[in-house]
Amino acid sequence: MSSKDLILGRVRAALRDAPVAPPVPREYRPAGRPASLDVLVDRLLDYKAEVHRVRQDEIATTVAGLVDGAVIVPPGLPRAWRPAAAVPDDGLAPDRIAAAAAVLTAAAVAVAETGTIVLDAAPDQGRRIITLLPDVHFCVLRPAQVVAAVPDAVARLDPRRPLTWISGPSATSDIELNRVEGVHGPRHLHVLLLDE
Amino acid sequence: MTTFLGMPATAPRGVGNLRGEQTFPAAAHDALADSQLRRNLRHATTTIRGKSGKVIAELPDWQPLRDAGSAIKTDVLARLPELLEQLEERVTAAGGVVHWAADANEANAIVTRLVRETGSDRVIKVKSMATQEIGLNEALEEAGIAAVETDLAELIVQLGHDKPSHILVPAIHRNRAEIREIFLREMPGVDPALTDDPPVLAAAARRYLRETFLSTTVAISGANFAIADTGTLAVVESEGNGRMCLTLPDTLITVMGIEKVLPTWQDLEVFLQLLPRASTGERMNPYTTMWTGVTPGDGPQNFHLVLLDNGRSAVLSDPAGRSALHCIRCSACLNVCPVYERAGGHAYGSVYPGPIGAVLSPQLTGIADNASLPYASSLCGACFDACPVKIDIPSLLVHLRNEAPHPRGERAAMAAAARIMDRPRVYAAAQRAAKLARIAGRRGRGLPPPLSGWTAGRDLPEFPEQTFRDWWASR
């Protein structure tokens, strides 16, 4: 007997009382409420992200004004957004990515209520590794990408893509429950919220 | 007991970390004498309770979310065989390989073989209860494979040659001075001028692990959720070590208890709201990674999912006890438990401490091997109120007490337990009074609604230290 058959056989035997689950009550707030940019900004700041309200043509200068050195960009990032120091990711080695000053990407969705940005590895966001190793992550967000709450984000996202949900910079509370920003992921998260 | 093929089986002896060397009262004795430990624990649990209560109060639909979470888990258990087969099919279709492990020994053997096949003698690990449960690190070590824990707290535990004492904050029993000493003693290449400032300690861990992340080709993780209808796995974390492990290596091996499966992608909308708020007291944890099989050119190109039984089928076979498998390991029940706050996590002798551990450990091993754990509770009910998936832990404890063997040697423990069990009735009365007081308009001192119900209770019936100690001493 394979272990699969063994385990499934055990589970079926364990359920010999044939329990029937009642329908799942979904009385919680459903997707579809309007999203508030102010709530998003408030939550981002609360989790120590920095927020900049910019126009498209200010992205490159904003980034250049905040970091010195190479800025990794995914291959599909709009050209107009790229700072002079942009290094497009064409399969860069991990060392090269880790040595960069920052990474600049777009996003897939943002959740106002939780201050969360979700990346889905689309061409304007790139491979997961590029937003992981640099110490500073700049993330450009369009207002239309902001949704009210978690159910809206789940409905919009495609589970077949690799997804990274980001709420503030990396943090730990492992030492006496003190929150320390920045352990292994980027220690600084800058959200560039587009004025559109 | 003879095990028949195909019959639900408990977790085997001699492997893994589900059984303590001592009974709960004996093990708790030392912890009660350690006032530093108790101070650390009290500070930690009080802090998390406060944070959690605040962000839960922000959601007007916390109770409906709990109802949905509980109902989804009930549905999962009722349809477990079908969901597991669907998960296997979807993960396989997305390029992953699914393995089935009947118990800890088989899971350890599978993972060891998979690591050996990569040729690597080192793996990086992201904190996972399942792999601690089966004693995977020990098994890998025996096979000559080094397992590096990358979660800061797990690293503190590993470098301190210690055991985790909390599901979420495994080094909750260590304060900053102790952590600094451990790092100075055990961390290769550490700066001798290291201070005990938490950011400095975190930065030391970052430096120490960075090179390891970049040079290790195999990672091992657990999973918080697996979605049957899409084949998606999810890992929820804070520090970014999870992202490192789930993104950088060539090979990823995920070990997951069979009860972790969820039916649909949409179900995540419930659990991603429940887990962070109940667990770390955040609106959302800093990082959550979700992946479906293998994505060409992005992340690990070899993905293995190991589905683990190890006693879960035995838990499932008890209709009155199976709801313990709803647990999403948030640790809220630990943080509100007056017994946990005093005894600490080690006293439970299992990777699953606190109220849920007092239930789940004896269920997984068979009650005979953890007979004292169902008594590690005052039945005050705070755990039930705090649980995001509404597991009625007090009723499960009572149920298990009735199941426990009562041989001669146990009689003394029973008598002692009975003595402390008289107390909670007093406390229950106090709690009821507290609730009335709150309804009458005097707010509980602890958390804002909806948690004030139990904080009001918690503040009043502070377990009298002397009585509690008397009880242990009289053992």
Ligand code: SF4
């Ligand atoms: S039993 Fe409930 S409260 Fe305790 S860890 Fe599990 S889910 Fe959390």
